[in-house]
Amino acid sequence: MIPSHSHATSDYWVVVPAAGAGKRMGANTPKQYLPIDGKPLIAHTLENILSWPGLKGVVVAISADDEVFATLECAQDDKIQTVIGGAERADSVLAALEYLSQHQSPTTSVLVHDAARPLVSTDDIHKLLSAAPMALLAQPAxxxxxLAGAESCVRQTLPREQIWLAQTPQKAPLGTLLQALQRGLDENPKAITDEASALELAGHAPELVAACRSNFKITHPSDLVLAEALLRHRSGGASSGNNL
Structure with missing residues (x-):
């Protein structure tokens, strides 16, 4: 049984790694700046984050040669700060955590969220904030x-009741996550595919919080079309309380 938690997380920070190129999109423009419904992808994501309850601030990790981010309207918000990210996602998250550790208590809760997930719902954020101190949004299979074997042939059928697809945000105390990520990158960097994997290697067991299907990561060109349709649907359904 998943434990219940009576007090929601508040005064938390959000880290957004946004220094990557998004090579799988096959575009010349970094994925986070591809246009969706008249705005760059990351602008939709940050505007969503700024609406979350209890938010204290956001740290966005950008590349050293990024000349676009500072021109975004949302980048002017007082709650948003930037750091220089690294070659890989984990490096960017680490840079942001190291920056926060200079200004915030180790017990401060941090949510790490993908720049390419603009559609996470407010309901799911409320659920994550009310979950265990270490938790992540995920989609039950x-x-x-x-399970594939040689030449993409089926090797085994896995019990889907035990399979969850990890999403973001992923939540943990600042000091715990910083130490876990530093250790993981030093000892087994290939195993660090998200923040939860670093926490797992350090002996922790983050809580899985079931999330809406709309919280998908924009990875391929067709995802842009779907995201734009859902964003427009949400805008049109806002008055009726629709929260897909």
């Missing part, structure tokens, strides 16, 4: 899950 609904399809039958196959």
């Amino acid at each position: 609904s399809d039958t899950v196959k």
